[in-house]
Amino acid sequence: ETGVTQTPRHLVMGMTNKKSLKCEQHLGHNAMYWYKQSAKKPLELMFVYNFKEQTENNSVPSRFSPECPNSSHLFLHLHTLQPEDSALYLCASSQDEVGVSGTEAFFGQGTRLTVV
């Protein structure tokens, strides 16, 4: 248990569906992240939020829409996804942005997304 909880753990959705992934952290951290983990590829940073403000969007297609209502919660809204978007989506949090004052990221267990 890392203190970072993601729901759902598994999700199957059609290309015309709209769904949301949820991430919650109970660590009092200020920064939260979405990553995409595909087979045989490096972990890809998608979005960074620091104190609820988006500080990084790593050229992510607009069919992925993040939302950070407060420092403890992070959502990833999904619509009109493609089969190639199937992957493990990981949420992480850190006290400050990673690298600041020795900070590292704590990861959730991920949501396994399958787009059919």
Add this chain to the structure above:
Amino acid sequence: AQSVSQHNHHVILSEAASLELGCNYSYGGTVNLFWYVQYPGQHLQLLLKYFSGDPLVKGIKGFEAEFIKSKFSFNLRKPSVQWSDTAEYFCAGRASKIIFGSGTRLSIRP
């Protein structure tokens, strides 16, 4: 552009063998380097990190890594692996943002 490379995609060892997983980064300036491990079905967890000071960093579960600035490397080592070390290992580095390598799958034969 900053990048982190892991050249070993899959390593297979017998129990008690020594382990070294390679990691190279390609950016200058201040470097923050990490090794994460992902056991089957579990979340990514930090093994060790380097920010400054002693270039030989000791982590959890008997792992260590050495930062060699001249070689742009941060290789992970363990003198004697166990079956329970079977996992995927990710090197990561941060200059302006954190970048992960593609991971190395480690399989241990009992």
